[in-house]
Amino acid sequence: MTDPRLPTVVADWHDVPEGLRGASIALGNMDGVHRGHLAVLHAAHQARPGAPLAALTFEPHPREHFRPDDPPFRLTLLPAKAAALGAAGAAVVYALRFDEALAAMPAEAFFQQVLRQGLGAVHLACGQDFAFGHRRGGDAERLSELAEAAGIGLTIVPPLTDAQGPISSTRIRRALQDGYPERATGMLGRPWEIRGTVVHGDKLGRVLGWPTANLWLGRHLEPARGVYAVTVALPDGTEAKGVANIGRRPTLGGDPETRLETYVFDWSGDLYGQEIGVRLLHFLRPDAKFADLETLKAAIAEDAAAARAALG
Template sequence: MELIRGIHNIRDQHHGCVLTIGNFDGVHLGHVEVIKGLLEDAKALNLPSTVMIFEPQPQEFFCKDQAPARLTRLRDKLALLAKLGVERVICVSFNRKFANFAAADFVQQVLIDKLGVKALTVGDDFRFGRGREGDFSLLQALGKGAGMAVKSTESFKKANARVSSTAIRTALKAGDLQLAKTMLGHDYAISGRVIHGWKKGRELGFPTANVALKRQVCPLNGVFAVQAVIAGRTYNGVANVGNKPTFNGTRALLEVHLFDFAQSIYGQFIEVKLKHKLRDEQKFNGLDELVQQIKHDAIAAKQFFTLATTAQSGSL
């Protein structure tokens, strides 16, 4: 998959494509339906399938730390889009200049003149341009004279509910990982490179792999039974997502303790799939109380995986 970083990097060879535009946060099953429409148009017109996304996401730019929690960081989003078969992604830098782009100018200068879009697929609630002045009707009107077909994909529904990033955030905040998975189409996961931490886990007998949560807001916190993927291998473990209140921490962090694991993985990329929530994060009255709770958490996580394995074996 080709990644084009910024509108200024669109070249002549990128003229002529089918396109969809959006945040695609989480790349959930609703997004999958939009991508399906995109791929169908690409095949029918023999043109490359192209997705336009934004960094930061618009609400992150306007609302800063009041923006909704992000489900997927850029690297993971690109990997999921590539897995779906998207050929090109244009990652637009969402800044003040872009935010002030008049909707009609964006359509003419970028979609028509630069990209030569022949088919545009957008969600039914798509809005764009300065002050969100652009909508589906404007796209249709401007596209008609330029040979750009515009279609809207109706909101995909799962279990009689609209699949959306907002609904997934709500499920995650409530600790309902199964509902989130149903809407995402895959386990909710956090990934990144393992960094050096305070080494407190090692001192307490529970060494952890730490990943900084480089997002303005995290969609959940607490202690979870997890599966971590490192260099293609999967390990069971228990993880805390939060700011370590017992140590008066202020930085959001993912701390993963892997069972029967003794390797040094600093600097390596790790994907942590959250399988089951055990409890909320809490502040303890000293290290002894914390250690006892960690032991209980590890036992609970192992029991979860034992029961999951038994249930899976029984269904075969």
């Protein structure tokens, strides 16, 4: 059974089925789908409440296309991004394939060929800093001129701000890398989540009495390494509390790749091969190297108690 809140994801703007055209479209990379992105989506809906609501984004993120050797920085990969946009009311997500052809398309061509002809947009909404087309040659002002000439409405949404300034994906990344998941939660409107498939580890957690569900971070941003109080979105749709470690296991000689190891409180079962979401709520301590496994085992017990206290 398909989830009615999950939007239809469209990767190609050529030959879009008629039923997926004619939407009021929010524009932007929308990494994280934070409160500022949701303001743009709501503006698109308010302008044309009778039209289908859609979001247009790019996959991969243009930065991944142009700088493939950069460290991973994504807050949300496409499935999580689409789910968050769907939960906010989007019926369609145009996750357009960002390739050489799209990167080379001038701003005017992108407007005429993609937005107007390909998708049949009836209204557009974007943030003040929206840029589009070859070498970001078009901005919100140029989009306004093109939309007006084509008879398509445009809403330019001012940045949503908090006490520290405009909410942005960059600020959220920095908060997570500095070990402040609560700040990220405030800007996102929900806890930041790493979604992935549970993989087999070396079963050491089980030996120590703390069996963990292991995920690789993959293309996700790497937040501050250390121990977190978390909640876990389980495959059956329920949520459990837990404690997680993000790091490279220095006590065990170190790993070449960062992993997320989560002990789920008061739960037993087999999660291997299944997708879970680990939501970071509180940073408890930095990653540390312990003298031996007994010291590590005692530290995990302390971390679990601290996580339970932090989660109430």
